[in-house]
Amino acid sequence: MTISEKAAYLKGLMDGLKLDTEKPEGQMISAIVDLLGDVTRRLTDVEETTIAISDELDEIEEDLDAIEDFIMDEDDYDDCDCDCDCDCDCDDDDEEYFDDDDFEDEGFDFGDEETTIYEVKCACGEVIDFDEETLEKGSMTCPNCGETLEFVVEDDEDEDDEDTLSF
Numbered sequence: 001m002t003i004s005e006k007a008a009y010l011k012g013l014m015d016g017l018k019l020d021t022e023k024p025e026g027q028m029i030s031a032i033v034d035l036l037g038d039v040t041r042r043l044t045d046v047e048e049t050t051i052a053i054s055d056e057l058d059e060i061e062e063d064l065d066a067i068e069d070f071i072m073d074e075d076d077y078d079d080c081d082c083d084c085d086c087d088c089d090c091d092d093d094d095e096e097y098f099d100d101d102d103f104e105d106e107g108f109d110f111g112d113e114e115t116t117i118y119e120v121k122c123a124c125g126e127v128i129d130f131d132e133e134t135l136e137k138g139s140m141t142c143p144n145c146g147e148t149l150e151f152v153v154e155d156d157e158d159e160d161d162e163d164t165l166s167f
Contacts, residue, residue, distance in 0.1 A: 006040075007040040010033050011033050014033050115131055116132055117129050117131055118130050118134075120149060122144065126145065128149070
């Protein structure tokens with residue numbers, strides 16, 4: 001039996017006993033039964049509100065999990081080569097990992113349009129990523145050793161309009 005059913009049962013018992021509500025004992029029992037009815041209604045409202053809030057929190061948690069998965073993309077560093085024994089969100093001295101914000105600070109745009117990113121390995125072993133704008137400039141300086149890397153784009157006449165990049 002629920003609390004609402006119990007309060008209704010007590011109200012029915014009181015009515016069935018035909019208590020004289022003019023006498024102090026009847027007034028007291030009537031007031032107690034009314035109080036129990038009020039408490040029951042309030043408690044039922046609180047339970048319903050709690051269930052609604054819990055459901056909304058579950059939905060928010062699912063949304064946050066989806067956002068976290070999108071932002072963190074846990075598979076980004078699965079093939080890490082560094083020696084730090086971590087999940088590779090590291091600042092190991094030998095390796096440097098960039099996110100989109102790092103490239104945007106350098107003038108790279110990862111907006112709606114597609115941007116081709118090139119990768120070159122300097123003689124010092126540093127792997128450098130750069131975009132078409134840097135390629136068009138024809139050269140760049142290695143951030144690790146300071147050596148100037150020059151790029152030449154040649155049209156491959158043997159292959160159907162494919163470009164060859166050399167440095």
